[in-house]
Amino acid sequence: MNIEDRLREALEREPAPADFKRKVMQALPAKKNLSIFWWNRRLSLALALAVIVAAVVPTVIVENRHRRGIAARDQLLTALRVTNTTLRRTKQMIHKNTRRSS
């Protein structure tokens, strides 16, 4: 048998101590607490983000409404100006026609 085969034979995995698995499994709850700690931190972070979003989103909505209101007001004023001009011209025409007929 050559040295490599000898090494393979000599270095076969040895079984773990009988209580190894039990020790690992017993140590898990401590780890779970750690996991709960991290989940709590994640939850806190998520809540903080939700509060920020809750505060920012309504402001953005109000701001948008305000901007649309201003745009609507401007359009209305333009329409009124156009109507005013049209009415004035119509009035002038009526005046002219009335004078001519009298």
Next chain:
Amino acid sequence: MGLDFARIVDDNQSMVVSLAKRYLRDPETAEEIAQDVFLQLYRQLDRIETPEHATFWLRRAICHRAIDESRRRKLRPRVGLENIPEPRAETSAPDAMLNGRLRRLVSALPDMPRMIVLLRYQEDLDPSEIAALLEMPVSTVKSHLHRSLVVLREKLGRATAKQEACS
């Protein structure tokens, strides 16, 4: 995916403990580190996709933890390949005796060659897999393997000749 952690421990405990013990040569520390590596895996279980992935992850983790631990604790002063002690002559069953000698010779190898020999002959990994695991060039792995084999063969041959002369 829900992997069964208890099953992973069953399937891999022998590999993890053997690697740690043979590398660190301190059974208590080795067992402690092996447990710690399993707990580390448990914390990251949601990132592990298959049992093969778990084995790969554990092998990598135990190698790096053992190397770090060895460096940190300076478990033993660095020993050159030429300083490996001659194995003692023994009179038990020839194969068991030879295997015991080989294990002692391997445990006397310097840190990196020892880990490489363990991964090659205990875990049956090829040099490219070992290189990836230990993050080093394949040529370095091959060179460590070659030199280790030369030294092991020589020391083993010398010890066997000595024993034959005595009997």
